[in-house]
Amino acid sequence: MVRALLLLSVLPALRLSAQDPLTRLAPRLAAMTAVSGLEQAMTDTLLTLVPASTRDRAGNVIAVLGKGSPRRLLSCPVDEPGFVVGNVTDDGYLLLRRVGRVQNFLFDQSLEGHRVTLFGARGPVPGVVAVRSTHLTRGRPNPDQPPFTVDNAFVDVGASSAAEVQALGLAVLTPVALWKDPMLYGGSLLAAPDAGRRTACAALVAAATSRSKPKGTVVIAFTVEGLEGGNPGLAAAKALHGPFDDTREVTLPARFANTPVETVNLDDARALEKQLEEWIGGGK
Amino acid sequence: MDRVRRTIALGVFLSICPSVPLSAQDTTALHETATVLGRLIETYGVSGMETPVRDAVKQLLPSWAQTQTDTAGNLWVKVGSGDPVVVFVAHMDEIGYAVDSIEDDGTLTLKNRGGFFSSLFEAQPALVHTGAKDVPGIFLPRDSGFTRHNPPPLRVDVGTGSRAATAALGIAPGATVTMPKEFVRLADWRANGRSFDDRVGDAAQILALRHLDRSKLRHQVIFVFSVREEVGLEGAAVAARTLGTSTARVHAIDTFVSADSPLELPNFAVAKLGHGAVARAIDNSSVTPPAYVDSLARVAASRGIALQVGTTNGGNDGSTFVPFGVPDVAMGWPLRYAHSPAEVVDLRDVQSLADLVQAIAETW
Numbered sequence: 001m002v003r004a005l006l007l008l009s010v011l012p013a014l015r016l017s018a019q020d021p022l023t024r025l026a027p028r029l030a031a032m033t034a035v036s037g038l039e040q041a042m043t044d045t046l047l048t049l050v051p052a053s054t055r056d057r058a059g060n061v062i063a064v065l066g067k068g069s070p071r072r073l074l075s076c077p078v079d080e081p082g083f084v085v086g087n088v089t090d091d092g093y094l095l096l097r098r099v100g101r102v103q104n105f106l107f108d109q110s111l112e113g114h115r116v117t118l119f120g121a122r123g124p125v126p127g128v129v130a131v132r133s134t135h136l137t138r139g140r141p142n143p144d145q146p147p148f149t150v151d152n153a154f155v156d157v158g159a160s161s162a163a164e165v166q167a168l169g170l171a172v173l174t175p176v177a178l179w180k181d182p183m184l185y186g187g188s189l190l191a192a193p194d195a196g197r198r199t200a201c202a203a204l205v206a207a208a209t210s211r212s213k214p215k216g217t218v219v220i221a222f223t224v225e226g227l228e229g230g231n232p233g234l235a236a237a238k239a240l241h242g243p244f245d246d247t248r249e250v251t252l253p254a255r256f257a258n259t260p261v262e263t264v265n266l267d268d269a270r271a272l273e274k275q276l277e278e279w280i281g282g283g284k
Numbered sequence: 285m286d287r288v289r290r291t292i293a294l295g296v297f298l299s300i301c302p303s304v305p306l307s308a309q310d311t312t313a314l315h316e317t318a319t320v321l322g323r324l325i326e327t328y329g330v331s332g333m334e335t336p337v338r339d340a341v342k343q344l345l346p347s348w349a350q351t352q353t354d355t356a357g358n359l360w361v362k363v364g365s366g367d368p369v370v371v372f373v374a375h376m377d378e379i380g381y382a383v384d385s386i387e388d389d390g391t392l393t394l395k396n397r398g399g400f401f402s403s404l405f406e407a408q409p410a411l412v413h414t415g416a417k418d419v420p421g422i423f424l425p426r427d428s429g430f431t432r433h434n435p436p437p438l439r440v441d442v443g444t445g446s447r448a449a450t451a452a453l454g455i456a457p458g459a460t461v462t463m464p465k466e467f468v469r470l471a472d473w474r475a476n477g478r479s480f481d482d483r484v485g486d487a488a489q490i491l492a493l494r495h496l497d498r499s500k501l502r503h504q505v506i507f508v509f510s511v512r513e514e515v516g517l518e519g520a521a522v523a524a525r526t527l528g529t530s531t532a533r534v535h536a537i538d539t540f541v542s543a544d545s546p547l548e549l550p551n552f553a554v555a556k557l558g559h560g561a562v563a564r565a566i567d568n569s570s571v572t573p574p575a576y577v578d579s580l581a582r583v584a585a586s587r588g589i590a591l592q593v594g595t596t597n598g599g600n601d602g603s604t605f606v607p608f609g610v611p612d613v614a615m616g617w618p619l620r621y622a623h624s625p626a627e628v629v630d631l632r633d634v635q636s637l638a639d640l641v642q643a644i645a646e647t648w
Contacts, residue, residue, distance in 0.1 A: 093546055105430040106407050113404045113624035115468065115476060126468050128476050128626035134400050135541040135597040135622055136548055138568065145433040148403075154546045156620065156628055158470030160558070168471055181464060183409040185420040186443015191409060259407035261422040 022269055025049075026202040027182040030192035033119065035082030035175040036100035036227040041119070042078050046222050049205050053220075058236035061222040065280060066214030070245035073219050074208075074279065075234055076201040077226025077249070080194040081107065081258065083150065083176040085118070088166075092159035094118070094127070096176060098150045100227035104258035105147045112148040114260075115179040116155060122169030126179065127157035178260055191261040196254030199264045200272065204250045207276035215282030219244070248279060316494075317635050318475065320344055321487040322467035325477035328413055330380035330460035331397040331515045335415075337376040337486070341509050344490045356522035359509040361493060363645070364501035368532030370648070371506045371610075372492075372641060373520055373601045374485030375513030375538065378478070379623055381405070381438075381461040383412065386451060390444035391424065394437070394461060398514030400623040406435045408463045408625075412442060414454040423463070465625065473558065473631045480619055480627045482513065484634050485537035488617075491638035492645060500646040503532075510601050513538075517569075520601030524608060531610045533576075536602030537641060540564050540594065540616035553596040555618040557630040560590025561637040564614040569599030570606055576613045579648065580640075587643045590636045592618070615640060 034042035039059065046061040047053050053063040061078075081100035088094050098108070113131030117124050130153075155176065159165045182192035190199060201222060208220045219241050223233035238244065252272055255263045310318065323344060329337035338359050342351055345361065352360045359376070379398030386392055392412070396402075407425035411418045421442035426435040440461055444450045465478040477483075489507050506527075511519035524531075540562040543553040555562045563580050565572045572580075577593060584591035602612035617633040620626075 089546075091546075106425055109403060109433075110407055113401070113621060113626045114408075115625060126470060126476065128470075128621065128628060130545055130547050131401070131404065131621050131624045131626055132547045133541045133543075133545075133620075133622035133624075136543060136553060138597050140549075147430065147433055156470075156626070158472060158474030158628065164471060181409070183420050183422065183464075185422065186441075186445075189443045191422050256407065256422075256425050259425045261407050261409060261425065263422065 022202055022206050022273055023266055025205060026190055026199040026266060026269060027184070027192065029202050030182045030190065030195050030198040031180050033082065033117065033175065033177040033180065034079050035084065035177060036079040037225050038084070038175045039079050039224045043222065043224065046078065046205070050208055050220065056237070056240050058233055058240065059224040060233055060237050062237070062241060063208055063220040065208065065218040065220065066216055068216050070216040071219070071243070072216065073221060073238065073242065073244040073247040074204065074276065075221040075223050075237060075247070075249050076204045077197060077233065078201055078222045079224055079226050080177070080197065081227055085170060085172050085174040085176060087172065088162045090162055092161045092165050094155040094157065094165065094170065096150050096153045096155065102258050107258045108150045109148040110178060110260050111150065111153050116176050117179050118155070118157065118170055119175045120169035121171070125157055125168050125170060127155045130154040130156055188266045189263050190266055191263045193260050193262060195262040195264045196252050196257065199266070199269045200250045200252040203252065203269050203273040204276060206273045207280060210277050212277040212280045214280050218280050250276065313635055314473070314631055317487065317491060317631050317638065318469070320490055321483060321634060324483035324486055325465065325467040325479060328411070328462055329377055330382065330413070330462060331377040331512045332382070333413060333415070333460045334376045334511045338509065341376065341486055341490065346494050349493055354522060354526065356519045357511040358519045358523050361507040362504060363496065363498060363507070364504045366503045369504045369506060369527070369530055370645070371508060371527065371531050371534045371605070372489055373508040373510050373523065373534060373536055374489050375482045375510045375519065375601055376486060377511055377514050379514050383455060383457050383459045383461060385457055386447045386455065387439070388447055390442065390446045390450040392440040392442070392450070392455065392461070394440065397460065398623070401434065402438055403434050404624050405438055405463060410440045411462050411464055412440065412455050413460045413462065415459070416454055419453050419455060463625065470628065474628055475631060476626065476628050478625045478627060480629050481539040481622055484539070484617055484629060484637070487634060488537055488638040488641050492641035495642055497646055505645045513601055517599060517601050517604050521604040524604040529608045531605055531608065534602040534605040534610050534612050535641070535644065536600035536612060536614040537637065538564070538600045538614065538616050539598070539619045539622055541596045541598055541622045542618035542620055544618055545620050553594060555592045555594045557618050557620060557628070558632055559592055560633055561592070561640050562616050562618055563591060563593040564596060564600065564616045565593055566595040567598050567600060567614065569603035570612040570614060572613050573611055576611050580613055580615070583643050583648050584640055586647070587639065589639045589643060591640065
């Protein structure tokens with residue numbers, strides 16, 4: 001109880017009213033960060049959400065429902081494109097390297113002038129990505145600039161030296177992501193970075209924890225490194241837990257993909273949850 | 285059992301208390317500064333819709349302060365009596381958007397309120413402030429033009445799908461639009477938030493009033509919390525006309541846009557964060573007479589207050605008093621990444637500025 005209350009005190013403030021498990025779970029997962037290959041916090045959470053689940057040696061979270069044949073795989077990628085610290089300057093700024101495949105100029109540009117979270121050895125650290133002050137561009141030539149890219153990003157955590165950065169628990173390879181505060185709007189729309197992937201996984205959690213009777217064996221896999229070449233997490237799930245008679249990767253259509261306002265309709269997510277429950281029970 | 289209850293009570297308190305995290309290094313003064321500033325930062329007030337900020341300022345002022353609101357919306361606090369009248373002015377408004385029209389599909393077209401890079405709002409969560417409530421939505425990302433830094437004119441989607449449904453939410457042209465914001469402590473003494481420009485000025489005036497020794501005042505001092513600075517110093521202009529030539533000196537308390545950043549040219553505006561308040565001696569709207577800069581430096585030195593002197597860009601409310609023969613001794617604090625959600629201040633600078641305002645009121 002005490003732990004739950006304290007946890008509530010540090011969780012991002014969600015603007016959602018609790019109506020059904022999926023409505024609570026989707027923004028909760030969307031508020032979390034799981035940079036591709038560095039998904040431990042997310043998989044730890046999934047282990048607590050899905051009864052009898054375990055972590056395989058690839059890092060995937062696996063739950064096995066039912067027994068016998070057919071043996072089928074239902075998977076959802078948990079990772080997201082993001083960044084890691086690539087370098088620290090002498091005056092205390094952090095430079096970034098992108099991790100995970102992404103195709104959208106706005107993905108990088110969304111960093112500029114916005115808050116980020118750095119997941120350091122001593123816990124999350126807030127920072128901001130530097131942007132020029134509009135005032136100081138006045139009276140100076142201002143040709144149309146090329147799009148902002150991650151190579152232009154200087155992360156300011158309030159430190160004045162590399163030693164101060166180190167004291168915060170930050171170093172090369174520290175995961176970095178946009179600060180997240182999922183937004184519910186228009187009644188049933190959820191906007192957040194990677195809302196599509198997170199809501200799909202939330203639907204899978206809901207389906208996997210429903211009381212649907214599985215037909216044969218259904219392996220539920222929350223896979224890591226889905227955005228790395230060759231989708232190694234999913235490949236490992238198939239190699240370690242197969243062979244499978246049928247597989248399905250859970251996805252949900254999203255608008256404005258790879259932007260901070262990637263949007264899903266929670267009504268679609270609820271429909272997906274029902275489909276997954278039917279699939280677990282042997283339906284198509 | 286009592287211990288458990290106390291722990292639970294602490295947990296509940298932490299879960300509902302305002303999100304103004306404290307630093308272990310805070311002094312009492314710095315804690316007060318962070319608390320006042322945090323409250324102001326987490327209040328919304330785009331130019332022309334400053335009522336929530338004005339209400340917050342009133343609540344944060346000392347109980348003895350008598351306030352007046354003029355026809356423009358400026359909030360006045362007068363202290364002491366007699367000539368020469370000295371005026372401090374800090375603005376309450378922030379940059380953002382106003383709704384221009386509602387389209388057939390229910391999305392909102394926007395017009396700027398103040399100057400900023402629109403790319404900073406693109407593809408971000410949005411809040412439409414109707415006056416009665418805040419309606420959530422998103423700033424739509426562009427669907428083309430990825431080769432340019434800045435997007436085409438932005439629109440906001442509140443997820444309704446029709447003009448009538450949007451109007452039914454209470455949204456009408458003129459409603460203001462921002463994105464959600466929060467006051468967040470960074471390492472040591474630094475903090476991030478949007479609209480430090482000019483909530484820090486407001487906080488400095490409030491803190492100075494809270495700690496002012498009124499018995500030391502030798503003349504009247506007027507503190508003005510102004511409106512519509514970002515769209516052309518409109519509120520201050522009303523205050524300046526009201527006071528006319530009766531003012532002996534004005535101090536605009538506003539941002540010193542600093543080049544203390546890896547992205548800025550170091551030719552000017554290099555006031556370091558953490559090195560104290562800044563005399564904004566020259567900007568795009570006014571030049572402080574050198575003798576007044578010297579006097580300001582003497583006041584700061586007499587109280588042991590850190591002060592930097594520099595020149596930056598931008599205009600300030602005090603410049604509207606200059607045509608009435610009033611010297612504008614503008615002051616500020618160094619701000620990184622002005623007019624963006626990434627704005628960063630050093631709270632020691634804010635404290636320094638508040639101390640300086642108090643010292644000027646009491647001794648100059």
